[in-house]
Amino acid sequence: MHQSVFALVVMTICVRSVVAFSRAGEGRMTARPIARIVARHSSSAGASTSGTRRAISSFAAQQWSKGTSGRSCRLYSAENGGGDATSSSFDFDEDARSEQLLADNPIPPPPVPPPASSARAGSRADATKPAGGRYDDLLESVGLVGEDTISSLSSLNPLRPVSTNDVFCNRELRMGGLKAIGFDMDYTLAQYEQPAFDKLAFDGAKEKLVKALGYPEDVLDFEYDHKFWVRGLIIDTLRGNFLKIDRHKYVRLAYHGFTPISSELRKHLYSRTFNVVPSFTERHFVNMDTVFQHVDAHLFALLVDLKDQGEHESLDLKTYDEIYRQVRECIDLCHRDGVIKDEAALNPEKYIVPDPDMVPMLEKMKESGVKTFLLTNSYWEYTSVAMNFLYHGRKVDEETMKKNEWMDLFDVVVVGSCKPAYLIDKYLSLFRVRPEDGSLLNTDGLFEIEALGEKGAQKFLEQGKVFQGGNYQHLTKMLEIDAGEEILYVGDHLYSDVLRSKRTLGWRSCFIVPEIADEMKVFREQLPLRKQIADLRTLRDELSLYGDSVRRNAEDPTAEAVQTKLKLIDEDDEKIKIKLTVLAERYHAAFHPVWGQMFHAGYQDSRFAYFVQNYACLYTSKATNLGLATTSRSFRTSGEMLPHDKLLAGRGTDFVVGEEDFLGAGLLAEDVSL
Numbered sequence: 001m002h003q004s005v006f007a008l009v010v011m012t013i014c015v016r017s018v019v020a021f022s023r024a025g026e027g028r029m030t031a032r033p034i035a036r037i038v039a040r041h042s043s044s045a046g047a048s049t050s051g052t053r054r055a056i057s058s059f060a061a062q063q064w065s066k067g068t069s070g071r072s073c074r075l076y077s078a079e080n081g082g083g084d085a086t087s088s089s090f091d092f093d094e095d096a097r098s099e100q101l102l103a104d105n106p107i108p109p110p111p112v113p114p115p116a117s118s119a120r121a122g123s124r125a126d127a128t129k130p131a132g133g134r135y136d137d138l139l140e141s142v143g144l145v146g147e148d149t150i151s152s153l154s155s156l157n158p159l160r161p162v163s164t165n166d167v168f169c170n171r172e173l174r175m176g177g178l179k180a181i182g183f184d185m186d187y188t189l190a191q192y193e194q195p196a197f198d199k200l201a202f203d204g205a206k207e208k209l210v211k212a213l214g215y216p217e218d219v220l221d222f223e224y225d226h227k228f229w230v231r232g233l234i235i236d237t238l239r240g241n242f243l244k245i246d247r248h249k250y251v252r253l254a255y256h257g258f259t260p261i262s263s264e265l266r267k268h269l270y271s272r273t274f275n276v277v278p279s280f281t282e283r284h285f286v287n288m289d290t291v292f293q294h295v296d297a298h299l300f301a302l303l304v305d306l307k308d309q310g311e312h313e314s315l316d317l318k319t320y321d322e323i324y325r326q327v328r329e330c331i332d333l334c335h336r337d338g339v340i341k342d343e344a345a346l347n348p349e350k351y352i353v354p355d356p357d358m359v360p361m362l363e364k365m366k367e368s369g370v371k372t373f374l375l376t377n378s379y380w381e382y383t384s385v386a387m388n389f390l391y392h393g394r395k396v397d398e399e400t401m402k403k404n405e406w407m408d409l410f411d412v413v414v415v416g417s418c419k420p421a422y423l424i425d426k427y428l429s430l431f432r433v434r435p436e437d438g439s440l441l442n443t444d445g446l447f448e449i450e451a452l453g454e455k456g457a458q459k460f461l462e463q464g465k466v467f468q469g470g471n472y473q474h475l476t477k478m479l480e481i482d483a484g485e486e487i488l489y490v491g492d493h494l495y496s497d498v499l500r501s502k503r504t505l506g507w508r509s510c511f512i513v514p515e516i517a518d519e520m521k522v523f524r525e526q527l528p529l530r531k532q533i534a535d536l537r538t539l540r541d542e543l544s545l546y547g548d549s550v551r552r553n554a555e556d557p558t559a560e561a562v563q564t565k566l567k568l569i570d571e572d573d574e575k576i577k578i579k580l581t582v583l584a585e586r587y588h589a590a591f592h593p594v595w596g597q598m599f600h601a602g603y604q605d606s607r608f609a610y611f612v613q614n615y616a617c618l619y620t621s622k623a624t625n626l627g628l629a630t631t632s633r634s635f636r637t638s639g640e641m642l643p644h645d646k647l648l649a650g651r652g653t654d655f656v657v658g659e660e661d662f663l664g665a666g667l668l669a670e671d672v673s674l
Helices: 002-024 031-045 047-067 094-104 136-141 151-155 196-211 217-221 263-270 293-308 320-336 341-346 358-367 380-392 398-403 405-409 446-451 456-462 472-479 494-505 516-525 527-553 560-591 607-615 623-628 643-649 659-664
Strands: 180-183 234-236 241-245 251-256 285-287 371-375 412-415 430-433 440-442 466-469 487-491 508-512 618-620
Touching: 094 251, 094 263, 094 560, 196 217, 196 293, 196 320, 196 341, 217 293, 234 293, 251 263, 251 293, 293 320, 341 380, 358 371, 358 380, 358 405, 358 623, 371 472, 380 398, 380 405, 380 412, 412 472, 446 456, 446 472, 456 472, 487 494, 494 508, 494 607, 508 607, 508 623, 516 527, 516 560, 527 560, 618 623
Parallel strands: 180 371, 180 487, 371 412, 412 466, 487 508, 508 618
Antiparallel strands: 234 241, 234 285, 241 251, 430 440, 430 466
């Protein structure tokens, strides 16, 4: 009796688990771990359970064997009975699925086109005219000629220079309206050598996983490859998946560990739902907002693949989510116990990238009357090492280190800030740091500043301007700032530095995107290919419009002449689609062989681009690019257009007013008579 009950319970649990895993897409858990668990817990139940074990093992194998062979992970395809998941209303064009196509059938990167100089050869510019003659027609058309001529025009370049060191604008910003400019340190003022710096965390974390948490010894053989990853991805810790989604939250590409997930399974997991659309803000979705999260991603992906092999019992009993949490804990511990920053402090020249433009930029800001502050999550000991190295351009002796001359560049220094809590929680306590030994002194924060009376902030800072912890209220009080819009904060973390400071406090924000330098170079090289793709897509859209006109205006839509015309349109469309598919794959692979262009997903802006556009007033490749702008500079947006404006502004368009005119527009006489 007990054996039968046990068998029934085990069968129910395992079948439900398999179905749940299948529906949730929690990886490719093979039949082996499930069967092993059943066997281990039912060995004492006697031979009557052997049939149950066989049934469970067979059921699990049937569900999961479809996704464990090869690299395509083709679960739930139409061919194997998973339903027609390809009939999506989103990526119905092959060329719009370039990321997925490349994942299924990798192609080598395209050859690099001729240098940019030759690409500019056809640009409309005459070196003999002011500004290359680019504005001649414009200025004449608006009457800015003669006495009203633009005198400075002759000083402009024949072609406008666009540099990887430019600061790009999403929201208008007048530098003269700022009273304070603040900087994060790690990956903002201090850039790090890759992959050397990340390997400190990677190697330290995998050692902790094995020695402290009992992970298999195989983990120690893992190697770090930062080039596989790009920022802006989302980690689905529940399923062991890595996602690239567009601005509309549609998943364009997904990997399970290092295995590409088929289009069918991807849609089944993330889009083919009824009244349940993932927001990707749930706890098990983790945004890869910083370069440092490449370490988390790579170690987690390797462990996902190791777990899926089903050869390690210690991993069989862990969920993907549990594995990710332990990876994150180990990497965090590497930050706290000195595995990372103690080594970087001993050999800063090996890990920190010198930037000779930092000191001149900060000095210029202070000379112009703008207050500057450093706001970092790193603690004082490491902050002192890193900033001394950046200030002097080399590792300095202990005596020079203690002087901390770099502090003269800032009005306030906040270490151990615990962002994003610093920007949200107004009850966090503020401690003063003694630079001599790093010890902490209590302060009464706002109350102490107010108690000092007139010029209380100035008197408070005279006692020492290095602090640990606290919150945004302390900072604005010390800087004597009245409104969030008077602060520009520069950081590399999309959430902790940019989104939270902008959305919660109204600070102006500048996002640091080192990857944009390479993206711009590739974009420039691939401009001819991009134009071909854009023009072919426009042609396809026009053919679709023409086909609608033929159907709508035909007296008998079933007539042979009508069907012949529509068939020709479909054939032409198919020819263009085939060509577009090839071109789109080439364009995608030029940026990254796996994930493609960081700021685009398919033909849409990526989710990463969406947040950059909405929350970063400015963005640039490195913090010191701001030093190229004076306090008199005003940053302007390039202007935004919705699709209807873009169509009207494009070449080769004809504006038609009214439905009656539109019905006949673009139709040949024989089309109307069909």
